[in-house]
Amino acid sequence: MMKPGYHEEKGKMNPRGTLLFFWDYDTQWGAERSRGPGGAKGWGSLEFPNTDELLDLHAEYAIPACFAVVGAAALPGSRPYQDPAQIRRIHAAGHEVASHSFRHDWLPGLFGESLMETLRASRDALEQCTGAPVKTFVPPYNQPFDYPAGLSFSMSERREARGGRTDLRRLCDALGTTGYRFCRVAYRPLPQRLMEFVKTKRRDRPSRLETIGPVTCVRLNSPGGFARPSAEIIERCAAEGGIAVVYGHPHSIHTGNAQDVSLLVPLMKLIRDFRERGTVRTALPRELLGEG
Numbered sequence: 001m002m003k004p005g006y007h008e009e010k011g012k013m014n015p016r017g018t019l020l021f022f023w024d025y026d027t028q029w030g031a032e033r034s035r036g037p038g039g040a041k042g043w044g045s046l047e048f049p050n051t052d053e054l055l056d057l058h059a060e061y062a063i064p065a066c067f068a069v070v071g072a073a074a075l076p077g078s079r080p081y082q083d084p085a086q087i088r089r090i091h092a093a094g095h096e097v098a099s100h101s102f103r104h105d106w107l108p109g110l111f112g113e114s115l116m117e118t119l120r121a122s123r124d125a126l127e128q129c130t131g132a133p134v135k136t137f138v139p140p141y142n143q144p145f146d147y148p149a150g151l152s153f154s155m156s157e158r159r160e161a162r163g164g165r166t167d168l169r170r171l172c173d174a175l176g177t178t179g180y181r182f183c184r185v186a187y188r189p190l191p192q193r194l195m196e197f198v199k200t201k202r203r204d205r206p207s208r209l210e211t212i213g214p215v216t217c218v219r220l221n222s223p224g225g226f227a228r229p230s231a232e233i234i235e236r237c238a239a240e241g242g243i244a245v246v247y248g249h250p251h252s253i254h255t256g257n258a259q260d261v262s263l264l265v266p267l268m269k270l271i272r273d274f275r276e277r278g279t280v281r282t283a284l285p286r287e288l289l290g291e292g
């Protein structure tokens with residue numbers, strides 16, 4: 001049976017590559033937990049008007065996206081922390097609503113019951129908001145990176161997370177226990193990091209689905225945003241197959257950085273062109289479950 005996202009029409013090739021498009025929807029919960037320089041930020045209120053704009057763009061180019069939403073944003077309440085009505089609009093537009101933890105928590109430092117609690121509370125809040133099951137998880141800050149089985153070691157996580165510590169394998173086990181089935185991951189194996197250090201640039205390759213514990217995972221292979229490296233990985237997947245994983249933050253689309261809408265629109269045109277040529281299909285994480 002063909003999966004949604006495949007379009008077998010006469011004269012068109014089967015798509016070689018797959019694109020997964022993510023938006024990390026942080027709201028003020030994420031802004032006030034910023035781990036960047038200067039600590040807490042105030043950009044949370046930008047998430048909402050920008051998301052409305054993005055919903056229009058995704059509709060125009062018919063590109064489905066997975067919005068990774070902090071669960072607390074789905075509780076009854078108001079901006080800049082909450083907007084359950086907007087989360088329902090995201091779902092109603094056919095996009096996938098994934099969990100981004102409950103309050104944009106730094107997961108390497110959570111363990112035991114507090115880890116379970118953020119995973120469970122987020123899923124419950126999102127499911128009650130949209131009425132649909134939540135299967136996908138996107139870890140805030142893309143962490144944990146530490147995953148010895150994948151030859152990925154994070155010294156800073158080991159240093160900062162005192163007491164107990166959650167590495168990627170433990171997170172995936174906890175995700176399985178709390179009902180999730182898919183996770184976007186961002187670990188980078190040591191040989192790849194060494195090569196990147198030598199070449200002084202990221203060296204991304206088309207991703208494949210991989211299994212970590214009870215969860216299906218896909219590894220991020222773009223640096224965030226819509227500049228040249230994101231276009232390159234999509235082009236490569238169109239030529240060779242595999243999965244391209246791109247992501248951005250709604251609150252960042254008018255900041256003039258790599259996530260700016262002036263770069264997003266050309267990337268959406270590129271995706272549409274590849275899809276029309278039949279070399280790339282656009283998909284949602286939940287549609288890939290069972291394909292691995």
Ligand SMILES: [Zn+2]
Nearest residue numbers: 024026140141
């Ligand atoms: Zn985030």
